[in-house]
Amino acid sequence: KQEVTQIPAALSVPEGENLVLNCSFTDSAIYNLQWFRQDPGKGLTSLLLIQSSQREQTSGRLNASLDKSSGRSTLYIAASQPGDSATYLCAVSGGGADGLTFGKGTHLIIQP
Amino acid sequence: DTAVSQTPKYLVTQMGNDKSIKCEQNLGHDTMYWYKQDSKKFLKIMFSYNNKELIINETVPNRFSPKSPDKAHLNLHINSLELGDSAVYFCASSRGSGGSSYEQYFGPGTRLTVT
Numbered sequence: 001k002q003e004v005t006q007i008p009a010a011l012s013v014p015e016g017e018n019l020v021l022n023c024s025f026t027d028s029a030i031y032n033l034q035w036f037r038q039d040p041g042k043g044l045t046s047l048l049l050i051q052s053s054q055r056e057q058t059s060g061r062l063n064a065s066l067d068k069s070s071g072r073s074t075l076y077i078a079a080s081q082p083g084d085s086a087t088y089l090c091a092v093s094g095g096g097a098d099g100l101t102f103g104k105g106t107h108l109i110i111q112p
Numbered sequence: 113d114t115a116v117s118q119t120p121k122y123l124v125t126q127m128g129n130d131k132s133i134k135c136e137q138n139l140g141h142d143t144m145y146w147y148k149q150d151s152k153k154f155l156k157i158m159f160s161y162n163n164k165e166l167i168i169n170e171t172v173p174n175r176f177s178p179k180s181p182d183k184a185h186l187n188l189h190i191n192s193l194e195l196g197d198s199a200v201y202f203c204a205s206s207r208g209s210g211g212s213s214y215e216q217y218f219g220p221g222t223r224l225t226v227t
Contacts, residue, residue, distance in 0.1 A: 034215065043202065043220040089155070093216075098167040099145050099157030100204075100216060 002027045006090050006103035014111050015082055021075040021106045023090030028071050031094035035064050035075050038087045038105070048075070052094070080110045115139050116219035118203050124225045125193055133188045133222045135203030142207055144186035145216065146178060149200040158201075161186055193226045200224070 003026045013019055023033070032051050036044040048057045048064040050073070056065040063076040077084060087107050091100040116137045125131050137144060143162040149155045159178045160167045166178065175191045190197060203219040 032215075036218075044218040046215060046217065049215045087153070091155075098169070099147070099160045100155075101157070102155040104152075104154055 002030075002092060002094075002101045004090055004092055004101050004103035006088075006106050008106060009104065010107040010109075012109040012111060013080060015080060017080050018076070018078050019080055019108075021077070021088050021090075021108070023073040023075070023103055025071045025073075025092050025101070027094075028068050029094055030068065030092045032092070033064075033066055033073050034091045034093070034100065035062075035073075036089040036091065038089060044089065047088075082110045082112045084108065085110045115217050116203055116205055118201075118219040118222050120222060121220065122223050122225075124227065126227055127193055127195060129193050130189070130191045131193060131224070132190070133201055133203075133224070135186050135188070135219060137184055137203075137205040137217070137219075139205055139217060141205035141217075142183070143205065144180070145204040145206075146186070146188050147202040147204060147218075149202060149221070151199070155202070158188075159186075190224075195226050198224055198226045 007022045035047045050066040061078040066073045087105040089105045090103045119134045145160045146158040177189045180186045200221045204216045206216045207214040
């Protein structure tokens with residue numbers, strides 16, 4: 001059974017810092033990995049999708065890497081801003097599961 | 113031009129009632145999903161469905177049933193509501209079949225409160 005773990009569960013940093021969010025998964029037979037953002041009381045916004053054959057994806061200040069063999073992904077946020085404050089969710093497709101298997105998220109606060 | 117929409121946004125009802133949540137996608141996707149986000153904010157797949165196959169997560173009670181009138185809609189019917197059904201329910205869609213390599217797009221969620 002696929003399990004996804006995100007570390008840390010919560011993170012608070014001053015504005016302007018670069019930061020890394022971590023995600024690990026137990027079954028490496030995945031199709032892809034998605035990073036989402038969820039604001040309080042809102043839905044999920046897809047940030048980046050990495051296919052299993054890819055090593056990384058970039059969008060603006062965000063960079064996500066994937067090491068499928070070791071079951072790890074990182075989301076790098078450069079020059080953090082208060083507007084980046086949200087919960088970041090990692091999810092994988094495949095690995096013996098139907099639909100996406102989610103981690104419990106990292107609650108990120110960027111202090112102005 | 114909303115990609116995945118859900119109605120209602122909020123639903124408050126009493127135990128024992130039967131309710132439905134509607135989902136529509138205008139992306140032309142083949143597969144739709146329902147997810148449940150519990151009080152601890154943990155998201156879990158409930159169903160994946162395309163016109164060929166319904167895949168049900170084994171932990172979902174049979175009081176929950178998805179119904180698809182057409183490819184663009186997947187409604188969630190819940191019978192005999194219980195307090196533990198209180199959660200936020202998200203609809204999603206993607207190209208291809210369940211467990212595929214395509215990106216999933218999520219609706220805004222429906223917050224269900226059972227009293």
